Amino acid sequence: MVLYFSGTGNCLAIARRLAEHCGEQVMSLYDAATTDLTQEKLIGLVYPTYYFNPPKPVLKLVEQLRISPSAYVFIVIPCGAQTGNAIWAVERILRRKGIKVAYCHKVRVPDCSAIGFGRNPNEQKWKFEKFAQRVEQIEYDIAMRRHIHHFGAWGVAGWLCALPFVERKTLPLLQPAVNPEKCIGCGTCVSVCPQANIKLVAACHEPVSSNGQTAHVALIGNDCAQCLSCVHFCPHQAVQIASNTTLKAFQYHHPNVKLKDMIRRVE
Ligand SMILES: Cc1cc2nc3c(=O)[nH]c(=O)nc-3n(C[C@H](O)[C@H](O)[C@H](O)COP(=O)(O)O)c2cc1C
Known part of the structure; x- marks a missing residue:
């Protein structure tokens, strides 16, 4: 194994x-x-x-x-x-x-x-x-x-x-944070976080989306392993490190591994 x-x-x-x-x-x-x-x-x-x-x-x-x-x-x-x-x-x-x-x-x-x-x-x-x-x-x-x-x-x-x-001193430099302006609450980061440390919460900047439903944004908890899967797999580049904007061109994952392979198994 x-x-x-x-x-x-x-x-x-x-x-x-x-x-x-x-x-x-x-x-x-x-x-x-x-x-x-x-x-x-x-x-x-x-x-x-x-x-x-x-x-x-x-x-x-x-x-x-x-x-x-x-x-x-x-x-x-x-x-x-x-x-x-x-x-x-x-x-x-x-x-x-x-x-x-x-x-x-x-x-x-x-x-x-x-x-x-x-x-x-x-x-x-x-x-x-x-x-x-x-x-x-x-x-x-x-x-x-x-x-x-x-x-x-x-x-x-x-x-x-x-x-x-x-x-x-260095840990905060690679601490991911969600940019609520870019996050659309798709939940990709929630499903790839191996620590189950991200959840969706009601957005405070825009409580209701265009279809009348409450808009959600991702919130990262205190148990981050800093694996950066949330940063690299976010389809909207809404998770960033140390306030630096994440660019699509800078996102990385191994070419033989797909998003579906990284989704955390839920009991
Ligand atoms: C928070 C963090 C710290 C890292 N520190 C080191 C390091 O000290 N030395 C090193 O050679 N690589 C370091 N790396 C690079 C990772 O070890 C490397 O990218 C690894 O392949 C990631 O594995 P994964 O793709 O399976 O997550 C670091 C990566 C991260 C995210």
């Missing part, structure tokens, strides 16, 4: 490829946290790097996983540049649970954060070319059940960014 956490589809696309190659299924980490996986002989974890760390929900979800200590466990991390602490942090949690990670590696992908996303087609081109080679190598390694740890380099920038006070 290959488990993933994904906001803009890079992790889902990689998880699907690796799963297909080893004849396994993919499952969202949210579903995996409530599933008994102790019979699985192979467990893959594919999640992004956020601020040189794993996304906060990933840490909680991995704590809850029920997997067998005899399973072959691998971690693959897509990142814009550097993984920093992203592999170690999850490896530590698994080790405490008596589970050994057999293999880990990183894959550089077009970055979905505000700094890099979709801005530079050349960057996307070379990253996707390298991406293909790296994923092929990982597929091979996993099929051979190899035991290799590529933790990725740290670098000064990664070390600094993982410091708690730097994180506190």
Whole structure:
């Protein structure tokens, strides 16, 4: 079983490829946290790097996983540049649970954060070319059940960014917010938010729409993972980061992943 956490589809696309190659299924980490996986002989974890760390929900979800200590466990991390602490942090949690990670590696992908996303087609081109080679190598390694740890380099920038006070300063820079003037209450962001942290509320700027119904706008709650799926999938570019207008040309998601793939499963 290959488990993933994904906001803009890079992790889902990689998880699907690796799963297909080893004849396994993919499952969202949210579903995996409530599933008994102790019979699985192979467990893959594919999640992004956020601020040189794993996304906060990933840490909680991995704590809850029920997997067998005899399973072959691998971690693959897509990142814009550097993984920093992203592999170690999850490896530590698994080790405490008596589970050994057999293999880990990183894959550089077009970055979905505000700094890099979709801005530079050349960057996307070379990253996707390298991406293909790296994923092929990982597929091979996993099929051979190899035991290799590529933790990725740290670098000064990664070390600094993982410091708690730097994180506190940088978190607000990538905090999504809804522009009520552009939001038409279509609910796309509500359905793609993996944390179920967005809801539709009655709009206060224009209470009644042209067909006489109450107009709604999206409201983001306090449990944001900053995966930015709401920013990148909004069909009206109504979710923006740090008051910067979102342009259609800057929206990014992995080309093999569609909106329907990102919709959160509702019980
Ligand atoms: C809030 C945020 C922080 C990020 N921080 C880092 C980082 O520290 N290092 C890095 O290499 N990439 C970073 N990225 C880029 C993501 O790791 C990368 O875009 C990843 O592929 C996203 O996966 P997804 O498409 O499955 O959501 C960050 C992205 C976001 C949204």
